[in-house]
Amino acid sequence: MFRKHQAPIFQFFLLTLSVLLVTACQSTPVAPSESLMIVSTTTIVGDIVQTIGGDHITLTVLLPPGMDPHKFEPNPQEMASLVDADLIFANGAGLEEFLEPLIVSNQLEDEVINVSDGIEYLVGVHGTENDEHEGEYTDDAEGDGEEDHDHGQIDPHTWTDPNNVLVWVDNITAALSSADPGHALDFQANAEAYKTLLKDLDQWVREQVATIPQENREIVTDHQLFGYYADAYGFIQVGAIIPAFSTSAEASASEIAALEDAILKLNARAIFIGNTINPQLAERISQDTGVQLYTVYTGSLSDPGGEAPTYLEYIRYNTNVFVTALQ
Ligand SMILES: [Zn+2]
Structure with missing residues (x-):
């Protein structure tokens, strides 16, 4: 009965209102048919983000x-993908030395999520015999300005403990859910399933190390x-061939000689070399000292077809190398 007596101007009002409502819905972060444009820094961060984000x-x-x-250092094309992203997931804790100036110059503060936020960081050159080298990292890492004084000694390699990656999962899930609330339940389900795998992984590492x-x-x-x-897992880091957290730091001849002495004194069974640095220096030290050299995965996963294409396989691979080398 009411509709029969609607004046044309009232019908126009209703039409306008519904157009406004539809427009309001479309301005939420993600329309139903679209997926979030996400950038991760490292392959390790990317693996966890993809696991939580799935098809969305x-x-x-x-x-x-x-x-x-x-x-x-990102090239111009990579820089553009950073600036265009809905969210940028970084390890944080000072790992990505290139990122801090980009955040400032492109005003990316709201887009960058440091997945390590909330983890209790290790500080100082942890568990090493090379304490005389402390502080060199901040001298060598140029371009970071005053940040170095506050954060240069934080150990950024949080992912080497799967229990820290539980925190990553929570941070990633919260950020994705906030940007795309319509899929929050899916993100939550993916997160819970992955946390079970991380806890199983932690238990498996304990059994291997035993x-x-x-x-x-x-x-x-x-x-x-x-x-x-x-x-x-109850290991001691007894030394590093480049005695700092960052591979940006160079070892001097006297530092190499000192480390070789330390390795010989400690009777080290093995040296573990990362997949992200030139192994020549390590090979020289291995030859000088007669200590066996093993490759582990450090700041990156392997290629998709390689030995450690996912984070879970990365931890299993490295643990197997430690178990083999240290018997
Ligand atoms: Zn590193």
Whole structure:
């Protein structure tokens, strides 16, 4: 009865209102048919983001497999993908030295999510015998300005402990859900399933490490990146061939000689070399000292067809190498 007596002007009003409502719906972060444009920095961050985001995101991983995250510099095309992204997932904790100036110059503060936020960071050159080298990292890392004074000694390699990646999962899930609330339940379900796998992985690592004699649980690496892993599973990092957190730092001849002495004194069984640095220096030290050299995955996953194409396989691969090398 009411409709029969609607004046044309009232019908126009209703039409206008419905157009406004539809327009309002379309201005929410993601329309139903679209997926979020996501950028991750490293392959490791990208693997976890893809696992949580599933089909609802379109992911670009900035660093190719094998790229050292400490040394990466984006080209103009990669810079454009960063600026265009809905969200940028970074490890944070100072790992991506290239990112901080870009955030400032492109006003990306709201887009960048540091997945390590909330983790209790290790500080200082952790568990090393090379304490005299502390502080060199901040001298060598140029271009970061005053940030170095506050954060230069934080160990950024949070992912080496799967328990820290539980925090990553929460941070990623919260950010994706906030940007695309319509798929929050899917993100949550993916997160819960993956957390179960991470807890199983942690248990598996404990069982593997238990087979290594206690006195052999010493890790010598190319740079100090297994601090969180060492803390979680009862290893000691007894030295690094480049004695700092970042591969940007160069080892001097006297530092190499000092490390060779330290390796010989410590009777190290093995040196573990990352997939992201030139192994020549490590090979020289291996030859000088007669200590066996093993390759592990450090700041990057392998190629998709390689030995460690996912984070879960990355941890399993490295753990298997430690178990083999340290018996
Ligand atoms: Zn590193």
